[in-house]
Amino acid sequence: MSTGITMASMSRYAILGCGSVGHAVAEELVSKGKDVEILDRDEGRVEALRDQDLDANVADIRDESVVDEVADCDVVLILSSDVEANAAAVGNIRDRGGDHFIVARASDPVSADELTELGADVVINPSTVIANSALRALETGELEFKARNLAEVIDDTDDRMAILVHRSPDPDSIASAAALRDIATSRDVEADIIYEGEIGHQENRAFVNLLGIDLVSRDEVDISDYDTVALVDYAKGGEPATERIDILVDHYEHESDDLDTRFEDIRSNISATSTILTKYIQELDLNLSQEVATALLYGIRAETLDFKRETTPADLTAAAYLYPFADHDTLEQVESPSMSPETLDVLAEAIRNREVSGSHLVSNAGFIRDRDALAQAAQHLLNLEGITTTAVFAIADDTIYLAARSKDIRMNIGKVLDDAFGEMGEAKGHSTDAAVEIPLGIFTGIETTEDNRETLLQLTEEAVRKKLFDAMGVDSSGESNGS
Known part of the structure; x- marks a missing residue:
């Protein structure tokens, strides 16, 4: 095959066989100022091409002599x-040692392989x-239609509007x-972004603060006040906290299939909302602010995970569109936030309590206030040598929170959590990143009180470890703290 040829250096083209496809290609190349030679065995077609001022000659492309005809073509x-x-x-061109760049037409996968x-x-x-092209x-x-409906x-x-x-x-x-x-x-409609819970992860807090994104707590508003x-x-957050939903945009299917939306x-099939x-920003031709471009x-x-997890072509093209508009200095600040003392404590506790079976690590971080710290601990522990899967759990507000990460291509950690705890809690996530929440009383069968919290923690630790290792399909009998 040809080597050392770049498209910029390709100045002379030969088209062998000039039916409708060849004719369209020839016209396009000529319109771009390219030098095109056409060979076709149909004399009438060649005459018609010459009438259009195209350089066309009669030849049977099967003949070996054609190789000499195209010798000067790139x-x-x-x-x-x-x-x-x-x-x-x-075959004739390659048998004669031709180093041309060859584009050939096939009719099906078999002929494509042969060519x-x-x-x-x-x-x-x-x-x-x-x-x-039709797709x-x-x-x-479809996007134009949906954008108009939105x-x-x-x-x-x-x-x-409430978002x-x-x-x-x-x-x-x-x-x-x-x-x-x-x-x-852009359509003269005011809107509030409304959230529940906390913006706990320090990267998320930095993200919101540095980009100046205003959020409103669910406790501060009445959804019925919005049109x-x-x-x-x-x-990922479970069932919606409101019965009225006008607009629904997501990259996950919702559990309820009877949502009444406009x-x-x-x-x-896309990895990010x-x-x-x-x-939609592109389709509606909006002027994209630097803040929103950076956020998206x-x-x-x-x-x-920086295009390393289940990334689709749509995600890549969207990122390529956003890249020139984004503030990359701000992105760097978001990605390198300071770690809160509580997050550091959770990480230290998770390191201290880790148990390893093969390349799988499970750890208990005890009682916590910031549940987002669990995800960070699970991610940090994944960097330990020889570890491919981590799961870190803790108790907060009478609930067991568990975050898991995996880089083992044989394992779907989201399915592991669902298999282990799906009947008693709600597991959400990907093949490499997942979490589950389980009511503590349901899990242990014991009513939670201040006096038995430590006992519950011990019972929870034993049960969670066993269920996780069983769901992972690994033997937990040889567990160690990885030291």
């Missing part, structure tokens, strides 16, 4: 509808190209809500 496009003739042309084996650099199948047109049309629902708002995110929201939730608020603002209610990236866009909102880019990066 690129040879073999585009006949006769796949056998195309194969013969590729590649013969030496074609690029193989195209017009049917596949047309199908892909892209369909996606574009705008109509927002426009129906008389006074104010609800899941409990203790993460960057993807916050960024998506900020983008939807920008869309509403329009939107749920954005909410599924607008809904759920795409489980920020990606979905970026597409960070939301995508956080949700995909």
